[in-house]
Each structure stands twice: as C-alpha cells, then as structure tokens.
Amino acid sequence: MKLYTYFRSSAAYRVRIALNLKGLAWNALPVHLVRSGGEQHLPEYRSVNPAGLVPALDDEGAVITQSLAIIEYLDERHPEPALLPGDALQRARIRELALTIACDIHPINNLRVLQYLTREFGVDEEKKNAWYRHWVETGLETVEALLAAHRGQGRFCFGDTPTLADVCLVPQLYNARRFDCSVSHLERIHHVVEACEALEAFRRAAPESQPDAV
Amino acid sequence: MKLYTYFRSSAAYRVRIALNLKGLAWNALPVHLVRSGGEQHLPEYRSVNPAGLVPALDDEGAVITQSLAIIEYLDERHPEPALLPGDALQRARIRELALTIACDIHPINNLRVLQYLTREFGVDEEKKNAWYRHWVETGLETVEALLAAHRGQGRFCFGDTPTLADVCLVPQLYNARRFDCSVSHLERIHHVVEACEALEAFRRAAPESQPDAV
The missing domain is CATH 1.20.1050.10 (Glutathione S-transferase Yfyf (Class Pi); Chain A, domain 2)
Incomplete structure (x- = not known):
C-alpha cells in the first residue's frame, strides 16, 4: 500500500497509526503542503485527490481519500486487531x-x-x-x-x-x-x-x- | 427514539433523513440555536451533549452525538435498508x-x-x-x-x-x-x-x- 502523506498532517498521522496497528506494509509518498506553494495543489496530485488534501491511500490502484473512510476500510479489509470493537x-x-x-x-x-x-x-x-x-x-x-x-x-x-x-x-x-x-x-x-x-x-x-x- | 434537533441544522437534517429511510419512529426535541442566545448552551442541554451542538439521539436513555456516529449506529442496529451497502x-x-x-x-x-x-x-x-x-x-x-x-x-x-x-x-x-x-x-x-x-x-x-x- 502507498500513502500520500505529509509528516505534520494530523489526518495523515491517523492513517499511519492505523496502518501500523494493523501491521500492514506501506510506503510513504510525501506531499509537501508548504514548499513551492503547496504540492497538494499540483495537477498531478489533484488527479489523485480532487480535494487537494492529504492523506490518500493507494491500495493496488484503488485510491481512497478522507482519513476516517480509509481507516474504516482498513478495518473491514484487515479486521484484526479491531479498531472498532464491540457492539x-x-x-x-x-x-x-x-x-x-x-x-x-x-x-x-x-x-x-x-x-x-x-x-x-x-x-x-x-x-x-x-x-x-x-x-x-x-x-x-x-x-x-x-x-x-x-x-x-x-x-x-x-x-x-x-x-x-x-x-x-x-x-x-x-x-x-x-x-x-x-x-x-x-x-x-x-x-x-x-x-x-x-x-x-x-x-x-x-x-x-x-x-x-x- | 428522541432526536435533539434544530430545523435548520444540516447535521440534524442528515439524521432525520436516516431515521425516515429506516422507517423508525422518532420524536423531535427542538433545541433553538439562536433564540435566547442559543438553547444549546443551556446547562440542561450541555448535560445531554457536552459539545453544545445538535443533533443528539436518545435511544432508550443511551445518548449518542455526532451525526455520522448516529447514522452508522442506526445502520448497525437496523440494517435494512442499508445506508452503507456493498463491499x-x-x-x-x-x-x-x-x-x-x-x-x-x-x-x-x-x-x-x-x-x-x-x-x-x-x-x-x-x-x-x-x-x-x-x-x-x-x-x-x-x-x-x-x-x-x-x-x-x-x-x-x-x-x-x-x-x-x-x-x-x-x-x-x-x-x-x-x-x-x-x-x-x-x-x-x-x-x-x-x-x-x-x-x-x-x-x-x-x-x-x-x-x-x-
């Protein structure tokens, strides 16, 4: 899996924690939110995430944005350990x-x-x-x-x-x-x-x- | 079920739609967000929702806040019709x-x-x-x-x-x-x-x- 991330983005930080808790292998694709006016605004990145925000997860070509949508997806695809346990x-x-x-x-x-x-x-x-x-x-x-x-x-x-x-x-x-x-x-x-x-x-x-x- | 709601709150509007789609019976408990400086700030309401925001759902005494948490809860408790269908x-x-x-x-x-x-x-x-x-x-x-x-x-x-x-x-x-x-x-x-x-x-x-x- 690949994660479009920025070290200081707290939304990306959430997904990094979730990936690590699940023990999943992932590579960081850094998007610098400040340098050169913000790499998130570049057309290359807008074609990944039209919102121009991080994070975005690339799971074998399926790109998902919104940190909580990503984490719920990871929890459904990789149920253990459960991030939403209980009734x-x-x-x-x-x-x-x-x-x-x-x-x-x-x-x-x-x-x-x-x-x-x-x-x-x-x-x-x-x-x-x-x-x-x-x-x-x-x-x-x-x-x-x-x-x-x-x-x-x-x-x-x-x-x-x-x-x-x-x-x-x-x-x-x-x-x-x-x-x-x-x-x-x-x-x-x-x-x-x-x-x-x-x-x-x-x-x-x-x-x-x-x-x-x- | 009882829903703390305000007619113009779009977060409350989401929950009202979900309750109706599920065919669930519910009563509105209106919280006027503007009148008297905002009824959501009154201590009575803060004891229901410490955030002082609407909506809040009361399901037989269990109070849940955050519209998306409420809707996911309704979808898990009352699966049909599914609001999150598919894989x-x-x-x-x-x-x-x-x-x-x-x-x-x-x-x-x-x-x-x-x-x-x-x-x-x-x-x-x-x-x-x-x-x-x-x-x-x-x-x-x-x-x-x-x-x-x-x-x-x-x-x-x-x-x-x-x-x-x-x-x-x-x-x-x-x-x-x-x-x-x-x-x-x-x-x-x-x-x-x-x-x-x-x-x-x-x-x-x-x-x-x-x-x-x-």
Missing part, C-alpha cells in the same frame, strides 16, 4: 469521539483555513493562534467530557486496546502541544495518550519519525 | 463522499464559527457570506469530482438506493441554495438531489417540514 453502542462511542476531533476540531484549524484568515481577513499571527487554540481547547474539553461519561476502566479511550478514538486523539494532542494550547488539566486525555505513546505503532507514525520530516 | 471499497466510496461534506465543508461554516468571525475578527456580513460560499463551492466541486470518478449509473450517489452519501449531500445542497452559492454547474449533484427529493423520507426531513420551523 453497536460501543462502536458508536468510538466514532463519536473520533468525529468530535475529525469534524469539530481539525477542519477549522486546517492549513487552508488558516491561510484564508490571513489572506482574506488580514488576521495577524497572534489572533490566528488564538483561533487555533480556541477550537482545540473547546473540542478537547468535549473529548474529556465524553471520556468522563463513557470511558470505563481501560487504559485507552475505550477498553484495553487502541481504537479509532485513540488513533484520532494522539495526533490532535500532538498539535495541541505544538501550539501551546491549554490542555494540561485534561487528565483522562493525558492518561490515554501516555498509554498510546508507549506503543511502537504510535511512535513510528509520529511526525518526527517520517522520511519527509524536516 | 469494503464501495463502503469506503460512500464514507469518503459523506466525510468530504461532514469534515471539509460543514464544520467550517457552522454557526459558532461564523459567530467567532464576527465577534473576534469583526468580519462584516458580506465577507462572512463570501467565506461561507467559498467552502461550500470548493467542497461541492470535490464532491462532483468524486461522483464523476466513482458514481456509475445509479440514480443516487452510489447505486439505485440512497446511502449515507445522499443523506449528507441533500442537506449540504439545501444550505448551498439558501446562501446563493454558485453550484448550478454541478450536474451530477443536481441529478442525485432531484432523485432524493422525490422520496418522502427526504421531504419529511426537510427544514420547512419540522415542528420547530419558523
């Missing part, structure tokens, strides 16, 4: 947390959105960072509340094995730290992320471990 | 299109985001509408390209029955029309939406058909 309600809990990150935090802070704020509204660096932190802090407060309500006793978000929820949480916390967000009081999140970061599948997926890291 | 790749195509809307268009134009633009950046009405249209037009161009690449011959996004992709597309096009976005050239989208709007399950879910419509 319908347990799976809903996992997806609810994953989507709280993937819909309500990440897209609002995506590079193209930040670029729009600067370009069209003349938002300065300080205000842009306040925007970034606002959505991360608001969203991770919700994640902490969801964990408080539904987590149970496991080491990870839901149980004693990592799921799609953990796969989404770790990259989001990585970004929260990088942009100095105020999240140190979110204890459940920190416990979960610590458990994840002890696993090689998560460590090998981290931005600094990627071939395109600069 | 893993077909299901990936459906989720890819749904997530292109649910992650890459809708959250950036959510009410709380538009309110932030006005409150913190002093963005005026005209520029706010340009922002709104930019993300809808960019995102629906991607949807059209995905349909061009993968749609096949069916009446709906993928095949001859409505799926999660159609469930997400119809509310997004509703918003596109409401805000005068430039989308009339997106032929495949219009063909699909026309097929959907011929179905009672979609019509009964529309904003103007809701008890809280004003």
Whole structure:
C-alpha cells in the first residue's frame, strides 16, 4: 500500500497509526503542503485527490481519500486487531469521539483555513493562534467530557486496546502541544495518550519519525 | 427514539433523513440555536451533549452525538435498508463522499464559527457570506469530482438506493441554495438531489417540514 502523506498532517498521522496497528506494509509518498506553494495543489496530485488534501491511500490502484473512510476500510479489509470493537453502542462511542476531533476540531484549524484568515481577513499571527487554540481547547474539553461519561476502566479511550478514538486523539494532542494550547488539566486525555505513546505503532507514525520530516 | 434537533441544522437534517429511510419512529426535541442566545448552551442541554451542538439521539436513555456516529449506529442496529451497502471499497466510496461534506465543508461554516468571525475578527456580513460560499463551492466541486470518478449509473450517489452519501449531500445542497452559492454547474449533484427529493423520507426531513420551523 502507498500513502500520500505529509509528516505534520494530523489526518495523515491517523492513517499511519492505523496502518501500523494493523501491521500492514506501506510506503510513504510525501506531499509537501508548504514548499513551492503547496504540492497538494499540483495537477498531478489533484488527479489523485480532487480535494487537494492529504492523506490518500493507494491500495493496488484503488485510491481512497478522507482519513476516517480509509481507516474504516482498513478495518473491514484487515479486521484484526479491531479498531472498532464491540457492539453497536460501543462502536458508536468510538466514532463519536473520533468525529468530535475529525469534524469539530481539525477542519477549522486546517492549513487552508488558516491561510484564508490571513489572506482574506488580514488576521495577524497572534489572533490566528488564538483561533487555533480556541477550537482545540473547546473540542478537547468535549473529548474529556465524553471520556468522563463513557470511558470505563481501560487504559485507552475505550477498553484495553487502541481504537479509532485513540488513533484520532494522539495526533490532535500532538498539535495541541505544538501550539501551546491549554490542555494540561485534561487528565483522562493525558492518561490515554501516555498509554498510546508507549506503543511502537504510535511512535513510528509520529511526525518526527517520517522520511519527509524536516 | 428522541432526536435533539434544530430545523435548520444540516447535521440534524442528515439524521432525520436516516431515521425516515429506516422507517423508525422518532420524536423531535427542538433545541433553538439562536433564540435566547442559543438553547444549546443551556446547562440542561450541555448535560445531554457536552459539545453544545445538535443533533443528539436518545435511544432508550443511551445518548449518542455526532451525526455520522448516529447514522452508522442506526445502520448497525437496523440494517435494512442499508445506508452503507456493498463491499469494503464501495463502503469506503460512500464514507469518503459523506466525510468530504461532514469534515471539509460543514464544520467550517457552522454557526459558532461564523459567530467567532464576527465577534473576534469583526468580519462584516458580506465577507462572512463570501467565506461561507467559498467552502461550500470548493467542497461541492470535490464532491462532483468524486461522483464523476466513482458514481456509475445509479440514480443516487452510489447505486439505485440512497446511502449515507445522499443523506449528507441533500442537506449540504439545501444550505448551498439558501446562501446563493454558485453550484448550478454541478450536474451530477443536481441529478442525485432531484432523485432524493422525490422520496418522502427526504421531504419529511426537510427544514420547512419540522415542528420547530419558523
């Protein structure tokens, strides 16, 4: 399998974790989101992913975009270890947390959105960072509340094995730290992320471990 | 089942369509997102959904948030008619299109985001509408390209029955029309939406058909 990826993209980071947890062999096809005005806008890449975003997975010629669609696909094609274990309600809990990150935090802070704020509204660096932190802090407060309500006793978000929820949480916390967000009081999140970061599948997926890291 | 909903929320609209397609009985619990500063911020509602967003589904006391998590849950608990039919790749195509809307268009134009633009950046009405249209037009161009690449011959996004992709597309096009976005050239989208709007399950879910419509 081949993954169009960028080391700092947290959506690509999710898929890298999932591929590693499944023990699947994959090659990175780096797409530099900043260099030369953004390689994701080049026609070659637009023909892979018309949205001009990473990641995109190439599984023997079938190209799939959208990190959560990719991960659900991987989980259906390679069921073990399950990233969505349990009954319908347990799976809903996992997806609810994953989507709280993937819909309500990440897209609002995506590079193209930040670029729009600067370009069209003349938002300065300080205000842009306040925007970034606002959505991360608001969203991770919700994640902490969801964990408080539904987590149970496991080491990870839901149980004693990592799921799609953990796969989404770790990259989001990585970004929260990088942009100095105020999240140190979110204890459940920190416990979960610590458990994840002890696993090689998560460590090998981290931005600094990627071939395109600069 | 009970659904916390707001007539104009396109995320709630998705769930209303899914409930109707499944033929499930449900009651609306309206949460007015504008009146009194937004009923979604009241402590009573925060105890239902800590994110302070609609929709939320109450299935005999189990409350699930995030529209796509709710719909996947409904599809697992009530498999017929299937909203994610087919093999893993077909299901990936459906989720890819749904997530292109649910992650890459809708959250950036959510009410709380538009309110932030006005409150913190002093963005005026005209520029706010340009922002709104930019993300809808960019995102629906991607949807059209995905349909061009993968749609096949069916009446709906993928095949001859409505799926999660159609469930997400119809509310997004509703918003596109409401805000005068430039989308009339997106032929495949219009063909699909026309097929959907011929179905009672979609019509009964529309904003103007809701008890809280004003």
